[in-house]
Amino acid sequence: MNSLLKSAQSGPVTCHISTDLDIGGAEMMLKRMLEIQADNRANIVVISLLGLGKIGAQLQQLGFQVYALNMQGKWAFPVALYRLIRLLRIIRPDVVQTWMYHADLLGGLAAYFSGNRHVIWGIHCTKVPIGRPLTKWVMQCCAWLSHSIPARIICVAEAARQNHLSYGYCAEKMLVLPNGFNIDTPVRAIGQLRPILQQLGVQRDEFVVGCVGRFHPDKGQDLLVAAAAKCLQHKAVRFVFAGRGCDQFNSELIDLLEQAGIRDRVLLLGERDDIPVLLTEFDMFCMPSRSEAFPVALGEAMLAGLPCVATQVGDCAELGGDCVTFVSPEDIDAMADAILRHSEMDTAQLHNRGEAGRQRVIERFSISAVSAGYLAIYRDVSGF
16 A cells, blocks of 8 residues: 555555545546546545445546545444545545535544644535435534535535534635536437437337436435426426446336336436437436436536536525526426426427537536636645
8 A cells, every 4th residue: 555655656646535435426427527637647545435436446547546444333433434544644645525414524634633734524415415314424423524624515505515514514615616527528419319228129200208316315316307307298208217236126116107107208218328329319308306416417418419418406596507408306297387388399490409508507507617716725724
């Protein structure tokens, strides 16, 4: 370990600590930001509290130093804290950036006990996810420690900042820096073929509504199933779900589809590595979430040139502006109506709506601009 880290001592060192490195919004944001900073990879170290994950493996392939603590079991917290303290004493980073609640807590404490006061926390959700009592406890600990541990607390959305102020976080340390997006991604083209979906039985002339996100109550797949059932009473629309847990092995999701009578109209693709390409094969995108901060999936769909329907949660309105059709959370009728309206648009109308959203993301939320914002905060905190 010492030999691997020696190369990182020739300049200011940044250590990123993430709860995990599986595919997710915060993890993808970290990956995109580090890709922009790849010329400085020798001075960047990434630590996952859990496993290496797909993002960790990809970062290793890009030449970054990545370590997985594989935290598990009833002694997970104290063991991970001890190992983190040891690692940070070896790495001696100039800045410690943590990502998500568990990393904020353990990474913040480890930095403190290793003598580092240049700690920056990251908040990537508007509120604690549904059904996560341990996460709620961790967040409450963070709220209490926020007055003493971090130098700054970066929220990806104003809605997240406001909610966490109500939880007791230190107001003076909180600032908002949205997620950023890689603008060099595939774009939906008028009349293009659908090689991925056609191989899976989707007809070229079908109107396809895509939804990307891990299966979770916060992500609202159950709401989209209900909206899809209403749509299919009027038009033969095809729906595609992609994301962790959105597959044929998820009995809860399968039951929802069968109860709604639409199992044959919904394609379940599970977690995929080709989301940017897959997005270009949809006709439109729907984000039915109950809770979001600054959703990566919606931004990527806009960047792919897709017209979008989304629930107005978190800072989605700031991301989408008037380029996205917004509906109230859990308003199934409004969601179904919005999808049907899009399905009746002609090709030019769909293209124009999608292109307007794409330009909004390019102009306001490029990863290069957001990465520069993070680096400015690091310089401000550490002085390097």
